[in-house]
Amino acid sequence: MDATIITDLFGEFTPIVPMLIMLLGALIMPAVTFGSKRRNAVTAAALVVIAASAAVNIVLLLADYTGTYAELFEYDAFAGLMVLLFQTVAFLVTLVSASSTETTRLHFGAFNALLLAATTGMMFVATANDLITIFVGVELASITSYLLAAMKRNDPRASEAAVKYVIVGGMSTAITIYGLSMLYGVAGTTNIEEIAVALSTQGFSWAFGIALVTMIAGYGFKIAAVPFHMWAPDVYEGSSTPVSAFLATGSKKLGIVVFFKIFLILFVAGTAVASFATEEVQYVFAIIAALTMTVGNVVAIAQNNIKRMLAYSSIAQAGYILIVLAVMSEYALAGGLFHMFTHVFMKGGAFLVVGALICAGVGEKISDYRGLGRRAPFLAFAMLLFLFSLAGIPPLAGFTSKLILFSATIYDGNGVMTQWIWLAFIAILNSAISLYYYARVVKAMYVETGDSEKIKVPKAFTAAIAICVLFTIVLGVYPQLILDFCSDAAAALFG
Amino acid sequence: MFFDIPFEVPYLLTLLLVIPLVGAILTLFMGGKREKYAKYVAGLFSGVTAVLASLLLFTADVGVYNESYTWIETIGLKMSYILQVDGLSILMVFLTGLLVFMVTLFSSKESNRPNYFFALMLAMEVGLMGVYMSADYFLFYIMWEVTLIPMYFMISWYGGPRRHYAAIKFFIYTHVASLVMLIGIFALVFQAASGGVADFSFAAVLAGSFSETFQSLVFLLLFFGFAVKMPAVPFHTWLPDAHTEAPTAGSVLLAGVMLKMGSYGIIRVCLEATPEGAAHWQSLMIAVGLLAIVYGAYACIAQKDLKKMVAFSSISHMGMVMLGIACLSEIGVEWAIFQMFAHGLITAILFMICGMAGHNIGTREIPLLGGIASKMPVFAGFMMFGFMASLGLPGLIGFWAEFGIIFSFYEYGAANSMIWVIVFCLLSLLLTAGYYLWAMQRTLFGRLTAKIDLSHIHDVSRVESIAMGAICAFILLFGFWPDAVLGFIEPYVQGLTSLGVI
Numbered sequence: 001m002d003a004t005i006i007t008d009l010f011g012e013f014t015p016i017v018p019m020l021i022m023l024l025g026a027l028i029m030p031a032v033t034f035g036s037k038r039r040n041a042v043t044a045a046a047l048v049v050i051a052a053s054a055a056v057n058i059v060l061l062l063a064d065y066t067g068t069y070a071e072l073f074e075y076d077a078f079a080g081l082m083v084l085l086f087q088t089v090a091f092l093v094t095l096v097s098a099s100s101t102e103t104t105r106l107h108f109g110a111f112n113a114l115l116l117a118a119t120t121g122m123m124f125v126a127t128a129n130d131l132i133t134i135f136v137g138v139e140l141a142s143i144t145s146y147l148l149a150a151m152k153r154n155d156p157r158a159s160e161a162a163v164k165y166v167i168v169g170g171m172s173t174a175i176t177i178y179g180l181s182m183l184y185g186v187a188g189t190t191n192i193e194e195i196a197v198a199l200s201t202q203g204f205s206w207a208f209g210i211a212l213v214t215m216i217a218g219y220g221f222k223i224a225a226v227p228f229h230m231w232a233p234d235v236y237e238g239s240s241t242p243v244s245a246f247l248a249t250g251s252k253k254l255g256i257v258v259f260f261k262i263f264l265i266l267f268v269a270g271t272a273v274a275s276f277a278t279e280e281v282q283y284v285f286a287i288i289a290a291l292t293m294t295v296g297n298v299v300a301i302a303q304n305n306i307k308r309m310l311a312y313s314s315i316a317q318a319g320y321i322l323i324v325l326a327v328m329s330e331y332a333l334a335g336g337l338f339h340m341f342t343h344v345f346m347k348g349g350a351f352l353v354v355g356a357l358i359c360a361g362v363g364e365k366i367s368d369y370r371g372l373g374r375r376a377p378f379l380a381f382a383m384l385l386f387l388f389s390l391a392g393i394p395p396l397a398g399f400t401s402k403l404i405l406f407s408a409t410i411y412d413g414n415g416v417m418t419q420w421i422w423l424a425f426i427a428i429l430n431s432a433i434s435l436y437y438y439a440r441v442v443k444a445m446y447v448e449t450g451d452s453e454k455i456k457v458p459k460a461f462t463a464a465i466a467i468c469v470l471f472t473i474v475l476g477v478y479p480q481l482i483l484d485f486c487s488d489a490a491a492a493l494f495g
Numbered sequence: 496m497f498f499d500i501p502f503e504v505p506y507l508l509t510l511l512l513v514i515p516l517v518g519a520i521l522t523l524f525m526g527g528k529r530e531k532y533a534k535y536v537a538g539l540f541s542g543v544t545a546v547l548a549s550l551l552l553f554t555a556d557v558g559v560y561n562e563s564y565t566w567i568e569t570i571g572l573k574m575s576y577i578l579q580v581d582g583l584s585i586l587m588v589f590l591t592g593l594l595v596f597m598v599t600l601f602s603s604k605e606s607n608r609p610n611y612f613f614a615l616m617l618a619m620e621v622g623l624m625g626v627y628m629s630a631d632y633f634l635f636y637i638m639w640e641v642t643l644i645p646m647y648f649m650i651s652w653y654g655g656p657r658r659h660y661a662a663i664k665f666f667i668y669t670h671v672a673s674l675v676m677l678i679g680i681f682a683l684v685f686q687a688a689s690g691g692v693a694d695f696s697f698a699a700v701l702a703g704s705f706s707e708t709f710q711s712l713v714f715l716l717l718f719f720g721f722a723v724k725m726p727a728v729p730f731h732t733w734l735p736d737a738h739t740e741a742p743t744a745g746s747v748l749l750a751g752v753m754l755k756m757g758s759y760g761i762i763r764v765c766l767e768a769t770p771e772g773a774a775h776w777q778s779l780m781i782a783v784g785l786l787a788i789v790y791g792a793y794a795c796i797a798q799k800d801l802k803k804m805v806a807f808s809s810i811s812h813m814g815m816v817m818l819g820i821a822c823l824s825e826i827g828v829e830w831a832i833f834q835m836f837a838h839g840l841i842t843a844i845l846f847m848i849c850g851m852a853g854h855n856i857g858t859r860e861i862p863l864l865g866g867i868a869s870k871m872p873v874f875a876g877f878m879m880f881g882f883m884a885s886l887g888l889p890g891l892i893g894f895w896a897e898f899g900i901i902f903s904f905y906e907y908g909a910a911n912s913m914i915w916v917i918v919f920c921l922l923s924l925l926l927t928a929g930y931y932l933w934a935m936q937r938t939l940f941g942r943l944t945a946k947i948d949l950s951h952i953h954d955v956s957r958v959e960s961i962a963m964g965a966i967c968a969f970i971l972l973f974g975f976w977p978d979a980v981l982g983f984i985e986p987y988v989q990g991l992t993s994l995g996v997i
Contacts, residue, residue: 331571393644394637403633403677404572411685411693413571428678432671439663447651447659479567487570 003063006056015067015075018057018083019123022090025049026116033109043098043460046112050094050119054087061485066492071191074129077492081485082126082257085341089250090119092348092464093242099458101359102152102240111151115246118144122254125261131180131190134258138176138222141254142169145247149239161238168221168231176218182211192265199266212281215262216288222255223318226292233303236311237364241355244307248314249348253340256321260333264493268328278328286326290426293319297433305364306354309437310347313390316434317343320402320427323409327420331413333490334483335404341482342389342397342475349468350386353379356461366441370450379457380445382469387438389472392431397475402431404483499555507547507560508578511588511624514544515595519617525610534603537613541596544620548592551585552983566633573694574633582987583762583832586980587627587755590839593969594751595620601847601962602744605653612653615645616744623752627759632680633695639673642753646745654740661733661740668733669724676720676760682713683768700768701994707771714772717765718780725757725813727783728790738806743850746802750809750842755835758816762828766820770995773823780821781907785919787814792926796933801859802849804934805842808885811923812838818920819900822907829981829988830899836980837892840970844881847963848874852938855953861934866943873955875939877963882931884970887924891974897924 061080124137150162187198224232236244296316303309324336372380389398409420518540561579625638651662687703723730791811798804819831868875884891
């Protein structure tokens with residue numbers, strides 16, 4: 001496909017056009033609310049904005065467009081794919097937000113504006129190639145997320161969640177900026193690729209070590225990697241469910257993208273690898289990954305609240321994705337990106353089912369799901385698919401993406417076996433553990449009996465869940481739909 | 496076999512997957528008023544599948560049905576949709592088609608949500624057919640897992656009182672085992688990768704060269720995965736629970752074709768891809784096999800539940816298969832495959848009998864039964880036939896299998912100057928004859944029991960006797976004419992020999 005239609009129109013701004021559209025949308029959304037009080041109209045406007053932004057992005061992505069803007073943003077296959085991911089998340093969440101009884105009715109325009117702004121922040125990070133833009137993007141996404149988490153004002157759990165989120169988030173920002181300034185001090189520049197070049201001549205220094213540790217800790221909070229994960233279950237449980245879905249599938253990916261951008265470029269794509277061994281850093285990530293997936297899965301077994309269970313399960317999923325940073329190969333990155341995509345549909349879908357049921361008056365306890373197979377056949381079947389996909393049962397998307405991701409620990413994509421086979425054992429063992437708690441929900445839905453009253457669900461939820469079901473199946477049997485983009489993106493990041 | 500059909504059915508192997516799949520989807524949606532027609536739809540689709548599967552028996556060169564398409568091709572990975580059959584798979588595919596059809600007939604009286612029941616059965620058939628036909632590890636693993644979920648629901652929806660426990664135990668046990676197997680598959684595929692591309696097809700793995708240490712490590716991973724499915728003592732504990740709680744149809748398919756997935760995997764993957772590993776661990780396999788046949792037989796004696804007894808007898812008979820494979824000799828593997836086929840047919844009869852005991856009499860507890868033969872002569876006839884076939888009465892298919900395996904095991908013992916190990920086999924044969932005859936004596940003969948209410952007791956219905964009669968006919972046919980089955984096995988085993996496996 002040809003991108004000239006867009007480059008002609010926007011000229012040098014082309015790399016940031018998807019973001020600009022989203023930003024404009026965020027700014028005009030309050031005005032739309034003043035113009036029309038109808039929630040559906042506001043949602044429609046937000047969806048149009050997201051769709052326009054996504055359309056531009058898809059055209060650029062298909063045209064293999066690359067370009068930079070003001071030396072701060074760089075659009076390539078990696079950026080394009082991640083932007084697409086964030087747009088997908090925003091689209092799904094916006095679609096259901098008008099119908100959800102949980103999202104506030106008072107400030108609906110603000111809700112949509114914040115959602116779009118948060119997405120803009122995420123897209124900022126995806127396109128950034130400079131520490132400053134990364135930091136600004138993360139902050140934009142974080143601060144709007146705090147507000148989103150707090151918007152269910154009447155619920156004390158939401159307030160608690162928001163306060164916790166703000167405090168933890170603020171602290172992680174402080175730690176991060178400390179690390180970023182150390183890095184700037186060491187390298188004398190904020191451009192990541194230039195930092196890599198500078199480091200390759202300097203070698204390892206203690207200041208750089210401190211920068212690494214603080215950055216891992218700071219962004220570790222964002223992706224809720226163990227031991228920085230304690231906030232996540234409370235926040236996901238307290239927020240309204242569409243927001244939980246947004247945080248679990250969007251915000252978490254944001255931290256991971258930052259990790260990919262900074263660490264992969266510094267250690268692999270840059271030349272820093274020549275001057276000092278990256279193996280220690282890889283081991284740090286391998287241990288964090290192993291801990292994160294194990295703690296997430298083991299603690300999830302004990303949960304009775306389905307939102308908390310899903311929260312712990314997404315901690316575990318982040319652990320799987322961190323394998324990429326332990327292995328640091330292009331093949332692993334392709335698998336990781338693919339898993340991030342499938343995770344959007346299966347975990348996002350699961351949260352949406354929970355949200356739909358809350359709207360219909362079903363509780364959040366797993367025991368409330370008894371007999372759901374008869375009460376709401378479509379929702380229960382969708383949930384079954386999402387959970388089995390998360391557990392990695394073929395032929396669903398989660399299986400294919402896990403297969404590629406886990407195989408990266410054994411195999412580097414060029415016919416050479418790697419040293420991370422023990423990580424594959426831990427990851428696969430974790431998949432087995434996870435099946436246990438997912439199967440509990442399936443058992444409650446299909447095997448146990450409960451109320452027999454039929455459940456009616458808003459149409460928007462059905463539509464969004466149907467999209468997730470579709471992709472959970474399609475990406476399982478025809479992964480190349482996304483996988484080719486993922487390998488291109490991985491190649492782009494590795495240069 | 497006797498004659499070859501002169502025509503080819505295009506895409507036959509794909510059809511064997513697609514027809515049950517379409518049938519499963521159609522029956523799934525036949526809820527509400529239409530649910531009483533679900534059995535006809537299921538019968539039609541499983542019948543067509545059975546006919547198509549049996550066409551393979553009459554094809555001179557099954558190579559014409561090979562299908563191969565690239566499925567996923569990305570950096571460093573290649574997965575394909577490859578279906579092919581050889582002597583080993585043809586028998587299993589035929590068995591699957593036959594048993595699913597017979598079980599559909601047998602359970603046509605199912606009245607509790609029959610549409611789901613038959614949909615699950617057909618979905619299971621898709622997975623089973625896929626396992627036996629795929630020639631790509633990716634497809635193989637997918638199909639392997641696809642069989643799990645319908646079985647889980649089959650047990651937890653239609654099972655006995657402790658069905659929830661049994662279903663989840665079955666699911667977790669076999670899923671963990673298949674994950675271990677998956678690691679083994681990864682190791683094989685990635686070690687065999689050449690030219691920077693890890694090709695998941697069987698052919699690519701066979702072309703790879705593996706060191707002996709590598710083979711013996713990977714063999715253990717794969718063997719564990721398959722042995723749990725088979726199941727080998729001490730990983731068998733899921734089986735008696737699953738069988739006792741599963742509905743009859745589930746038990747028949749579980750014992751008849753699903754357990755065979757384990758032994759099929761051992762032959763297809765462990766022997767073909769890691770022959771040196773198999774040679775290295777031969778004594779382990781022998782030990783596992785002997786343990787299973789003796790332990791299974793002893794456990795049978797202690798059972799009060801007829802169905803649990805049959806379940807343990809499956810463990811014992813699958814131990815025979817393991818023993819045959821473990822001989823790593825031409826005749827050993829040959830008769831092991833024969834036993835897989837024979838046990839599939841015989842166990843179907845046995846579980847149908849147990850199902851009828853539960854349904855028609857009202858209890859499967861052996862101590863509560865007695866003198867049933869006078870009330871239910873046809874039932875008694877089938878039961879005697881099934882038990883005799885299982886204990887190895889000459890003239891029935893079970894005899895040849897046990898004879899062949901013990902013969903090859905004797906040869907192994909003689910070659911390694913430890914003929915005394917044959918004692919275990921004889922002990923097992925003795926015990927097998929003992930528990931079957933004893934169970935028969937206690938249930939069928941003697942004084943009519945007064946411990947249960949016999950007023951509702953009724954004999955075998957017509958459709959049930961058709962299903963069981965058909966299977967009995969095959970037991971008898973191949974009992975007198977084992978060469979028909981061996982004709983498929985021989986070329987396959989010769990292929991193994993030429994690979995240098997045995």
